[in-house]
Amino acid sequence: MDKQQDFVLRTVEERDIRFIRLWFTDVLGMLKSVAIAPAELEQAFAEGIGFDGSAIEGLTRVYEADMIARPDPSTFQVLPWRGERNGTARMFCDLLNPDGTHSLADSRFVLKRAMDRAADKGFTFYTHPEVEFYLFRPQASPKDPLVPVDQAGYFDHVARGNAHDFRRAAIQMLESMGISVEFSHHEAGPGQNEIDLRYADALTTADNLMTFRTVIKEVALEQGVFASFMPKPMAEHPGSGMHTHLSLFEGDRNAFHEPGAQYELSRTGRSFIAGLLTHAAEITAVTNQYVNSYKRLWGGAEAPSYICWGHNNRSSLVRVPMYKPGKTNSSRVEYRALDAATNPYLSFALLLAAGLKGIEEGYELPEGSEEDVWELTDAERKAAGIKPLPQSLDKAIELMEQSELVAETLGEHVFDYVLRNKRQEWDVYRSQVTQFELDRFLPVL
Numbered sequence: 001m002d003k004q005q006d007f008v009l010r011t012v013e014e015r016d017i018r019f020i021r022l023w024f025t026d027v028l029g030m031l032k033s034v035a036i037a038p039a040e041l042e043q044a045f046a047e048g049i050g051f052d053g054s055a056i057e058g059l060t061r062v063y064e065a066d067m068i069a070r071p072d073p074s075t076f077q078v079l080p081w082r083g084e085r086n087g088t089a090r091m092f093c094d095l096l097n098p099d100g101t102h103s104l105a106d107s108r109f110v111l112k113r114a115m116d117r118a119a120d121k122g123f124t125f126y127t128h129p130e131v132e133f134y135l136f137r138p139q140a141s142p143k144d145p146l147v148p149v150d151q152a153g154y155f156d157h158v159a160r161g162n163a164h165d166f167r168r169a170a171i172q173m174l175e176s177m178g179i180s181v182e183f184s185h186h187e188a189g190p191g192q193n194e195i196d197l198r199y200a201d202a203l204t205t206a207d208n209l210m211t212f213r214t215v216i217k218e219v220a221l222e223q224g225v226f227a228s229f230m231p232k233p234m235a236e237h238p239g240s241g242m243h244t245h246l247s248l249f250e251g252d253r254n255a256f257h258e259p260g261a262q263y264e265l266s267r268t269g270r271s272f273i274a275g276l277l278t279h280a281a282e283i284t285a286v287t288n289q290y291v292n293s294y295k296r297l298w299g300g301a302e303a304p305s306y307i308c309w310g311h312n313n314r315s316s317l318v319r320v321p322m323y324k325p326g327k328t329n330s331s332r333v334e335y336r337a338l339d340a341a342t343n344p345y346l347s348f349a350l351l352l353a354a355g356l357k358g359i360e361e362g363y364e365l366p367e368g369s370e371e372d373v374w375e376l377t378d379a380e381r382k383a384a385g386i387k388p389l390p391q392s393l394d395k396a397i398e399l400m401e402q403s404e405l406v407a408e409t410l411g412e413h414v415f416d417y418v419l420r421n422k423r424q425e426w427d428v429y430r431s432q433v434t435q436f437e438l439d440r441f442l443p444v445l
Helices: 003-014 038-047 107-120 162-176 202-222 267-287 293-297 344-361 378-383 393-401 404-410 412-430 435-441
Strands: 017-025 031-036 049-052 066-071 087-096 124-136 181-186 192-197 226-228 242-250 333-335
Touching: 003 017, 003 038, 003 087, 017 038, 017 066, 017 107, 031 038, 031 049, 031 202, 038 066, 087 107, 087 202, 107 124, 107 202, 107 344, 107 404, 124 162, 124 202, 124 344, 162 181, 162 192, 162 202, 192 202, 202 226, 202 344, 242 267, 242 344, 267 333, 267 344, 267 393, 267 404, 267 412, 293 393, 344 404, 393 412, 404 412
Parallel strands: 017 087
Antiparallel strands: 017 031, 049 066, 066 087, 124 192, 124 226, 124 242, 181 192, 242 333
């Protein structure tokens, strides 16, 4: 038994942990959980815990249903909302086939595989997400209008406001689980908040994001409100995204930093951005996986709709933040399209794959744009070579289906499942008769 496993076993005994939740995600990024008793831990480390994979979105087909969840002891944390006595802890799991091989349907393994590929080239991939979400008052019925917990705006300080207490409680809970928070503030929409996690390697960040979304919902329940990461819950207010800062390190050296270069950005960093831009449209069905995602992307309010980059241009898809003198590790790029509701394992894997492709192939970075891309005419955007992101899930699926990069990165199983699931979602969505149609057409037609 290794040291990490031994640490988990001792902690469970010393802290009177009665339940250990084994966490993993389905292909859509929804958290799944099975609880085991402390007596089962040693066997779980040695052999894993068997379950029916065919009952979970995208894992296996019925005739090959058996799967194994094997806990990763490095992810052990006590769940603070379950109380001090007779506590509960969690670990993320690797999903295995009965023969012990990695399941090709495991989102976490997709990201591990992409990071191993980067490591073969000498790179470690770091990410730093800025997560937006809304807080609403409880609804008596799902058909009731949404009521935000406040009417505040960007960076507003509301005396005794719900959001202050909420963010404080959430951050305390996150930090008690070893998840460091860098910033928090009220966002532009009423009841909208943002909490930024400190940068970490992409796998740790993805695990932290799955925990983050759970913590936010738990704290909301405790405070008598509900939290939503839906990309665009209200038509008249900004959507919730997850602007994510990306960087590659070679050992302790930031591979994106080059003294004296424009924006202090190295050739490696420029090619990485070029890869993001070149492949952005074909990865959007994963980074923005819901029909509602496109209401955010094309709904204004600084959401990125066009494929371009800039320095301090917040209408661009990729932004190169201001370099901080003397802080070479701060050189990074910001990808602004990600939804807060994305599957972080698959999205980070694709962002890394797109950037690495740019480095491997020596992609040339086009001219940046410092203008508000939304304000340009179609002719001006065309002249500048600025193309749009997909305007619907239907178009995003079509582009993903043709992408060798997405197929290779996700693997055949996940690639095929995502396409099938998203086609089904689009088919159901387009068959709906909306309130807009009834209000506009029923009285006059």
